[in-house]
Amino acid sequence: MKKKKIALIPGDGIGPEVISEGVKVLKAIEQVDANLSFEFTEYPWGCEYYLEHGKMMDENGLDQLKDTDAIYLGAVGYPGVPDHISLWDLLLKIRKGFDQYVNLRPVTLLNPSLTPLKNKTEKEIDFLVIRENSEGEYAGAGDWLFKGKPEEVVLQTGVFSRKGTERIIRYAFEEARKQKKTLTSISKANALNYSMVFWDEVFDEVGKEYPDVVTYSYLVDAASMFFVQQPERFEIVVTSNLFGDILTDIGAAITGGMGLATGANINPEREFPSMFEPVHGSAPDISGKGLANPIAAIWSVAQMMEFFGEEKWSELIVTTIKELLEENEHLTPDLGGNATTEELGNQFIKLLTGQD
Ligand code: ATP
Ligand code: MG
DSSP: OEEEEEEEEEESTTHHHHHHHHHHHHHHHHHHOTTEEEEEEEOOOSHHHHHHHSSSSOTTHHHHHTTOSEEEEEEOOBTTBOHHHHIIIIIHHHHHHTTOOEEEEEEEOSSGGGOSSTTOOTTTSEEEEEEEOSSEEEEEEEEEESTTSTTOEEEEEEEOOHHHHHHHHHHHHHHHHHHTOOEEEEEOTTTSTTHHHHHHHHHHHHHTTOTTSOEEEEEHHHHHHHHHHOGGGOSEEEEOHHHHHHHHHHHHHTTTOGGGOEEEEEOTTOSSOEEEEESSOOOTTTTTTTOOOOHHHHHHHHHHHHHTTOHHHHHHHHHHHHHHHHHOSSOOGGGTOOOOHHHHHHHHHHHHHTOO
């Protein structure tokens, strides 16, 4: 019997609404699978906590989380709390503190009706973006000189260390080899004449160790166009923190929108816990109304199962999402239906377990 400790951080807005549907899925798995059980610990951290305590999470928050097997996060963000506080004091603190340097974002079309692209099928939109998650343009390095003066200059530095660049590229090559897929590196060496030249060099260097992997290299502007016009070009993509952030939103747009996009923040060495989360934010405009689509959060559970080595469950969750979309009867308003978050979640469980 494998017992997994899962830390729940439902967070703000629609976070708790979608996470509770994901937890139902975990509880259903535990019911059916005699070899798996989950122990949940819930943490009340987020913006409401901030407004009350002046901090997004406890000072020793990372200590409290460090012995868990996975962190399941909803969303953080709240009108009145600046985004950079909610981001840096919780999300980035966990990502950085636990060295979750791999961000895995599937760009997979689960039903042809979901894409705004003409004549694109599930076969043609099915790839994985591996985003560098620890440094690059999001390292927080820079300067603000002569503030308010006419000569004011602001610097935002992209940090690309040998270690940081090599490990993400190596991770991507390993994944491409394992899955027998092509690997595309996306960079911008013509304009970013230090960082991206270095990125491309490391990609070529590491690539020599993987002669069996077919590789491509695109500039990010061209790649943005291909994401929309010819997504079939991609199988596995590796890219920097900033480019990955932007490209995966295009990825979400071509596969059904924010309600379906999932992301895993992985520490591959398993020295620290990894974190699984829907990509969307707290969406205050729809929170508390039962309108939130929990599919992204449920898909995050599939990513968690894959990380636990329970591929059977991760595949079954994804197949069941497809079934639910195909059925087209219990979908939330963002997908053109009129079901509530909970109704969609209940139908999912019914399809997953084959029980009423
Ligand atoms: P935050 O400030 O936390 O990022 P946000 O409002 O920017 O929150 P986003 O994730 O960027 O949230 O979402 C933008 C919009 O997309 C939301 O305002 C909402 O209308 C819609 N949206 C996001 N997630 C969902 C979802 N799960 N179901 C339905 N609609 C969603
Ligand atoms: Mg947002």
